[in-house]
Every structure is written in structure tokens, then in C-alpha cells.
Amino acid sequence: MAKVKSKVATRPKRADAQRNLDALLEAAKAVFMASGVDAPVREIATKAGVGLGTVYRHFPQRYDLVAAVLRREVDAVAAAARKASEDLEPLEALTSWLRRFTRFVATKRGLATALHSGDPAFASMPAYFEEHVGPALKSLLGEAAAAGAIRRDVDPNDLLRAVSNLSSSDEAHSQRMVALLIDGLRFGASAAPATRSKESPSDISRKLV
Amino acid sequence: MAKVKSKVATRPKRADAQRNLDALLEAAKAVFMASGVDAPVREIATKAGVGLGTVYRHFPQRYDLVAAVLRREVDAVAAAARKASEDLEPLEALTSWLRRFTRFVATKRGLATALHSGDPAFASMPAYFEEHVGPALKSLLGEAAAAGAIRRDVDPNDLLRAVSNLSSSDEAHSQRMVALLIDGLRFGASAAPATRSKESPSDISRKLV
DNA sequence: TGACAAACGGAACAACGTTCCGCATAACTG
DNA sequence: CAGTTATGCGGAACGTTGTTCCGTTTGTCA
Numbered sequence A, B: 001m002a003k004v005k006s007k008v009a010t011r012p013k014r015a016d017a018q019r020n021l022d023a024l025l026e027a028a029k030a031v032f033m034a035s036g037v038d039a040p041v042r043e044i045a046t047k048a049g050v051g052l053g054t055v056y057r058h059f060p061q062r063y064d065l066v067a068a069v070l071r072r073e074v075d076a077v078a079a080a081a082r083k084a085s086e087d088l089e090p091l092e093a094l095t096s097w098l099r100r101f102t103r104f105v106a107t108k109r110g111l112a113t114a115l116h117s118g119d120p121a122f123a124s125m126p127a128y129f130e131e132h133v134g135p136a137l138k139s140l141l142g143e144a145a146a147a148g149a150i151r152r153d154v155d156p157n158d159l160l161r162a163v164s165n166l167s168s169s170d171e172a173h174s175q176r177m178v179a180l181l182i183d184g185l186r187f188g189a190s191a192a193p194a195t196r197s198k199e200s201p202s203d204i205s206r207k208l209v
Numbered sequence C: 001t002g003a004c005a006a007a008c009g010g011a012a013c014a015a016c017g018t019t020c021c022g023c024a025t026a027a028c029t030g
Numbered sequence D: 001c002a003g004t005t006a007t008g009c010g011g012a013a014c015g016t017t018g019t020t021c022c023g024t025t026t027g028t029c030a
Helices: A015-035 A041-048 A052-058 A062-087 A090-107 A111-115 A125-132 A134-146 A156-166 A171-187 B015-035 B041-048 B052-058 B062-087 B090-107 B111-115 B125-132 B134-146 B156-166 B171-187
Strands: none
Touching: A015 A041, A015 A052, A015 A062, A041 A052, A041 A062, A062 A090, A062 A125, A062 A134, A090 A134, A090 A156, A090 A171, A125 A134, A125 A156, A134 A156, A156 A171, A156 B156, A156 B171, A171 B156, A171 B171, B015 B041, B015 B052, B015 B062, B041 B052, B041 B062, B062 B090, B062 B125, B062 B134, B090 B134, B090 B156, B090 B171, B125 B134, B125 B156, B134 B156, B156 B171
């Protein structure tokens, strides 16, 4: 069980290949930020200083490139969840992180769009979301539930997808609706074992007119 | 104020033009159902038995055709809201219609996708949604609030957009999340003036594991 | 250094949205 | 009913995009 990552005498990756791959990911990230995920592949190739063929060898389909860039950012958000869990109290850690996550998705315009496009290249993305962000959110939920702040019957992945879907280009709107979801979570909270702030809608959702 | 719809001696629309327009809308609806909103324009033109030029005269941009088809269906859903308001009690009318609306959006795969694409041709669609479905939902909310079943501080259009965004291809998931939203609505409900069912999460959201 | 596979670049292809314009024809006129 | 006109029609043609293909370059190892 020692050589799980065996390479069995296969040649190591060429240096230029790795260099181009990095350049591609970086260029793609920049272009996606600037022009959205529908930006032409040629534009990315040019920005990365490589040919079209190079792009398609590393990423057989256009969306594979999008997915690769996305995965990177997902990892960052997952890390943020773990950090919030350490730095803040349960309910605040949860709401704070959900706000951050909402902002994250809202920023990546067209990304959620691409996710829902039904393209097979994205079939694995929800799973990736769930595997990486899910556990982090699950612990946030668990801690909040243990504190009696929210109900216990909510599946992290369900909530994750819901927030993702809620996020539109209008961030203020997204935040209000997520706040409403949070109140939905608190609705069924069992009798609090610990101190429980006066029962009232969250600050944000209060701003609803 | 009699001749608001004046035509001032302009020729009436040609019969074949009207015929082709109807055929186009019908063909587009069928194709969108079968292949999604990304179906090629040529396919629709062929199915409608018209040339490409005809399509683009009636609908200058591809998305104008999508929007036209969408508007038709929106009208139908708005009508359903008014009917629910008449046939059912306030809270049930609201939840029942939201369920139907969720199903509606979930069915139109790729439609929400197109809406969020940021294309200028869709700029007016949210407004259309709000103008036609908004008032209907507003009365549903108002009646439920009057009955003390839900809080009063929720904007119909906010909720409408939220539900639209929530609807993904997985209808079961969408329904659960909408149920959660509904519980969010009920969270801040003021003291009930009338009979109030025992305070508990809605049936649907109970099924969350 | 020489040989070989890995990786490269960009021309070429197919599919799509959209434009354009010569031709057909419905609607009016006498 | 025949003539006139503007409205509407069809589909070839253009530009952009995703993707494929293959001759050429280049890193790696003996």
C-alpha cells in the first residue's frame, strides 16, 4: 500500500507542458473575470501565449477549462468556511460564511449559468462542490444546530445548491433571499439549550420592504 | 379618448405574415421543449416551414423569439395565480401556487439560464415577470399576511425572483428549498388574528433529512 | 549528440447567428 | 379583372466560434 501513486516507469511531464498549463489557467481566470465564461477560447489562448491546439490537449472541451478554473476557486471558499468555523460563534460563522459564499457566486457572473447548462463536462461539478464545500458547511450547520440556533433537519448539500442557485447578478437581492433562507433554518429550531437571542428575523431580512 | 388604437390609414398586416408568425411561435415552443432554448434557429425555421429571413424579420435577435415564447407561458402562470387566490384559503393558495410556479420554471430547462445570461434582449423579461406575475403573487401574499400566516415585510418581486432562481433541473430539490423559503416567510408572522395551525415547519420541508 | 515520444501551433472544418437582396405575393386601385 | 406597390419571403453568403488534424518543434534520455 505504499505506491498508490505509482508511475511505473512512465516519463515525467515535460517542463514546457506544465508551464503552458499554468499560463492557461491564469489567463483563463483573468479572461473569465473580464468577459465572462463565454469568452472565446482563442482569446484565452492568445493571452496565455499558446496555440489553440495546446488548449485543447490540456482541456479536451471548452468547459473542461472552465471547470478547472472553477475548482480552484471552490477550494478557496471551502478554506474560508473552515476558518470562519474557528474564528466565530456558531450562528455568526454560518451566516457570515453564507454571505461570503453568496458574494463569491454572484461575482462569477455566468458561472452558475454554465453549471445549469446541462453540459456533461459539468456533471462532476456539483459532486466537487459537495465533496469540498459540503463538509465545511456541514460542520457550520452542526455547530449552529448544537447551539440551538437553527433546526437540525437540513441537508448541507441541499442548502449549498440552494444558495448557489439563488445567487444572481444582483448581489443585494441574493443576500436578502439568502437571509430569508437562514430564517427558514431558524424557524424550526428546537428549544435552545444555551442562550438564545430574542426570536426575530435576521437583520438583513428585516430590510425587506 | 376613443381612437387610442388608431391606425391612421396604414395597410393591415398581410395574412401570410400573421400565419407565419403563429407557426413560428408554435414551432419554437415545441423545439424549445424538446431541445432546450439553445436549439438552432434553422431548426425552428424548418419546423415552421419558413425561411431564415422570415424568422429574423419577426424576431430581430434569436433571443427575441425565446422571449416571445416565454411571455406566453408567463401569462398562463399568472392566470393560475389568480385562480388559486379564488379557490383556496390564503396560506394554501400561496404555497400551492408557489409549488406550481416552481414546477413551471423547472420544466423550462435552460430558460432561467438564458434569463441570467445578461443578454440585452432579456432586459425586459424581469419587468414582464414583475408586471404580470408580481401583482398576482402580491395579492396571494397580502391575503396570507392578513390571515396572520406569514410575515408582512416581503416584497413579491423579490420572492418571485428568488423562486425563479431556486428552480433547477432537479425539481424535488427545488420544491424542498422553496418550502424552506416559505418557512422563512412564516418565521416572522405576527400574532395570528384568526385560527393558526400549530407552529411547525411545513410538510414539505419536514422531509428534509 | 542522436533518437524518439511528447507537445506545440495554427490552418482547416463544421455549425451557428445574422445580414442582405432579388423575387413573390397580398392588398389596394381603376 | 389587370395593374401597381409595398410588404413579406427565401436562402445564399458572411463572420465568429468550438473543435479537429497533422506537419513541425522541443524536451528528455541513452
